[in-house]
Amino acid sequence: MSQQPSLFKAGELKNLARQFDPVSHVAEGAASYQAEQGKTFRTGGLGDVHRDPEAGHATYLAYRDAMDASDTPASTDTPKLRESYEAMREHVGRQYEHMTKPKEQGGMGMTHEVTSSDPYETPAHMAEDVRQGRIKTFATASTGPHELFTDEENDKFRAVHDVFGHASIGRGFSRDSEEAAFQAHRQMFPAAAHAALASETRGQNSYLNYSPENTFASQEGRLVGLPSWASKKGQTPDRRSPYKGGDAPAQPAPEQGQLFDPADHPVRKSVLSDQMQTIGQKRREDDQIATSVQQQQGNWDAQYGRKRA
DSSP states (O other): OOOOOOOOOOOHHHTTSSSOOHHHHHHHHHHHHHHTOOOOOOTTGGGGGGHHHHHHHHHHHHHHHHHTTTSSOOOOOHHHHHHHHHHHHHHHHHHHHHHSOOOGGGGOOEEEEHHHHHHHHHHHHHHHHHHTEEEEEEEEHOOOOSSSSSSHHHHHHHHIIIIIIIITOOOSSHHHHHHHHHHHHHHTTTGGGHHHHHHIIIIIIHHSSTTTTOSOOOOOOOOOOGGGGGGSSSOOOOOTTTSSSSSSSSOOOTTTTOOOOGGGGGGHHHTSSSOOOOSSGGHHHHHHHHHHHHHHHHHHHHHOOOOOO
C-alpha cells in the first residue's frame, strides 16, 4: 500500500506562525505606496518570523533602563530621538492618507473607526474587517496619552500599523507576530524614523512580553530611546552591548574590546524558562497553535501511519 499523505502540507507547517491569510488588497496597497517612494514592499519570510527570546529580554532591559533614566542626565529623550519621532509622525500621516483616500483617487479607500474598548476578540476578526475595507482601533483617549503624538495622531499610527504591519502579512498580536509586524512596517519608514518606530513597537512589546511587568509601559511624560541595534531589522544585540548576556547594568559601558560572556549572567537562562515564556496570554498564542498541530499530526500518523504492502 502507498503511504498516506500528511495531515498538514509542508507550506502549512512552514507558516504555522500565521494566524490568518494575508489580506491581499492591503499588501497591494503597501506595495503601491512604496512604489510612489521608489521602494518595494517585501513580505517573503515574514510569515515565519519568530522573536528571539534573549533579544526580546535584552530589549526590555534597555527600555526599562531608559525609562528609569528619563529624569537624569542619561535620559534617552534627546533632540535626535525627537527628530526621529517627527519623521515618524510625518510618514504615519502619509500612510494614513494613502490608506483612507478613495480608490478613484489612487488610495485604498479604507475607513477607520476609533472605539472606546478593544474592538476585536481575535486577530482573525480584525483581518475579516480589513478584508471588508475597514479597521477599528482602541482609542488612545481610553488607554492613556502619548508624550509627543496627539490622541488623533496616535490613533492613526495604530490603524496603519495594524493594517500594514499585521494584516499585510497575516500575523496577529503574539510576541512573534509583533516582531514580524515591526519588520514589515519598518520598510515603509525612512531610516530617520526607525528609532521612534522601534521604541513604539519593539520596545513596548518587549516590555509587555519579556518582563515580569506583563503590561505596556506608560508613555506619558517621556520619550524612550533604545540602543541603535534595537531599531535594525535583525534581532541580535550588539556584541558589546551590556544587555547581550542578560541583566547587566547599562552603566558603565564595557571597555573597548571587552565582551560580556552570556554564561556570566543567570538571567540568560531565566529568559528561556517556562515561567518567562508563559507570562501573559498573548505570548502563548503561537505555542498553543503549534501544540495543537503537533497533536493532530500525531493522531493522524497513529491512524494512517506508513504501511507496507
